[in-house]
Amino acid sequence: MYIIFFTLLLLINRHKIERGLDEAVHQIILQFGADRREDRLMDRIQHSEKCCGSMGPADWLKNSYIISLNLTNPDVLPCSCFDSHLQGNSSWCSNLSQLTPPHSWGNGSYEQGCKQQVSDWLQENALTVIGMDLSLVLIQMMQMALTVQLYQAFGRRAGLKGVSPLEEEEEKRRRRRRRRRRRRRRRSPASRTMPSRFLITSTWVITMTTRTTIINP
Incomplete structure (x- = not known):
């Protein structure tokens, strides 16, 4: 029953959770580049979902490192924002030759943001959790019904009305x-x-x- 309660709580507060995720992604974008665990998570999301930033590549212009480059266009992006890129020592890539060093070279940056993918992932997993919860509740109800039937069958076999099996023994x-x-x-x-x-x-x-x-x- 606690699982169902927390699942319903998740559904009711889904919009709050989404806003919290947006804020978390925003903070990761601002501080990206220090090879933190959050940076690797962002790279995996962008690479697997083929997306870039929260709303799009322009979000990376708010990154502290990109700001230091004085760029007006998102010409330097995390390598995970590109469909293909050359492996290098930097986590940043660019498809412009004049901006490539010390960055790696990337080709075909993703234009779609990751916000919708993250929201879809949350919704799909919430439905999965609900399905698992309903399955667990159904199994518990079947176990309870089986226990009642076994108890009744044992009581009839005992042949004593109103006497429990322990009292009969x-x-x-x-x-x-x-x-x-x-x-x-x-x-x-x-x-x-x-x-x-x-x-x-x-x-x-x-x-x-x-x-x-x-x-x-």
Whole structure:
């Protein structure tokens, strides 16, 4: 149930999450070039989704390194913004020969921004998470129904109305203990001789009392 709650929370706040992602991408673009983990993530997104920047290549004009070059056009971009590029020591590429050193050479920069791809990715994965949540809920409901059926079947097999299987097992133990006590009493010599001895003694007392009464009226 907590999974469904967080999924619904994700859907309700999807626009806030998208705005947060936009801000995160904006900060990555501003500070790109230090070979950070965020830079590598941005490179993977641009390379795999064939996009550049958030809204387009012009977003990279806000980068601190690009600003230092005093460029008015996005002629220098991350190498991941190009369809193909030569491997070099720099993470920046350009398709202009006069700007190539110390940058690598790139060919065919992507014109589409990554914002829509990131939004589509979020929506697709949200639907995937919802589907997984519904599957888990369905499995839990099936397990609950199976447990109830097994419990009912075991109760009918026990044949005791209103008695749980644990109570029935405890009742069986009591019966077995009572039967063992009865068998011990039957097997005990004292239990067999005491009634006969008591009967003989009682008969002898009655006989002697009768004789005394007859002799001494």
